[in-house]
Amino acid sequence: MVALLCSASASAREQLNLHLAFSSRTPLYGTLATRLVAEVSERSGGQLRLRPHEPGAMVPRFSYLDAVAQGSVDAAWGTPAVLSGRAPEAALFTGVPFGLDPAAHLAWVRDGAGRPLYDSLYKRFGVVGLPCASVGPDGLAWLQAPLDEAAPFRGLRVRAFGLPARILDALGAGSAIGFGADLVVGLGTGAFDAAEASVPAADVAFGLHKVAPIYLYPSPIQPTTLLDLVINGERWHRLSADARATLMEACSATAEFADATNLEANAAALRSIVEARVAVSAPSDATVAALRGAWMAVRSLEGASSDRFTAVMRAYPAEQN
Secondary structure, three states: OOOHHHHHHHHHHHHEEEOOOOOOOOOOHHHHHHHHHHHHHHHHHOOOOEEOOOOOHHHHHHOOOHHHHHHOOOOEEOOHHHHHHOOOOHHHHOOOOOOHHHHHHHHHHHHOHHHHHHHHHHHOEEEEEEEEEEEEOOOOEEEEEOOOOOOOOOOOEOOOOHHHHHHHOOOOOEEHHHOOOOHEEEHHHHHOOOOOOOOOOHHHHHHHHHHHOOOEEOOOOOOOOOEEEEHHHHHHHHOHHHHHHHHHHHHHHHHHHHHHHHHHHHHHHHHHHHHHEEEEEEEOHHHHHHHHHHHHHHHHHHHHHHHHHHHHHHHHHHHHH
């Protein structure tokens, strides 16, 4: 009888392999995934577990959506903007330039008018998405030399991702994707002239304050970055109702933790950046105006070619439009 009970208990346990788009050691972007894993285990009494795998262990860092959709990976921790090359509106769920702050943006995606559009996006790709946290703002740029105020970013090789990359390209930059140690090497060797990287806490962990003497913060074009859990659609529906509820509750708890720690983590990082004798300043009015004009141009182009992009922007709070 004991053996049968143990067997039944073991069979009731469920485990999902979880790809991480960000290293578990990366402040906020990765450490919040670790928090989610712990929340799931604790709330389920160990009956549901997420088994995290570092970037590249199962699939390349940002190339996880197809693997999750096909079921070769159960789930992934990342951000919607990884889909922006195939679905332009996806980047808006990560964050809207000149838009809402982290808490308000998460509320719009998770609980507001953005939710049906977010769900529809992922349904097209055969996965289920759960918004789990929102952090920010990013810094606008790590620089080796001051910007030309008359033509900010023109001619610069810049690391950027998603809509910020499109905006900087519209100003005449040449953007490329990079993350973590790649940015430090790129800035240190001159492969990049500038980097629109991530939040200060992550940037300090990467060591960007050791290779770039100028830091513009905050970024009006990346006021927040939404982090989410995506799960294979069939796998989601095979989970018990309790398991699905646990995942949603764990995401909500992770969001609360992120909201409580985001500002202080980034404030502490900014102090470290200043102590490293980096010149920290907000972008000038002229730079902000140029960025806003570029965003309006990018938004117009994307809206003209994508009805879904237009629909998401229409669902965004009117005062931010």
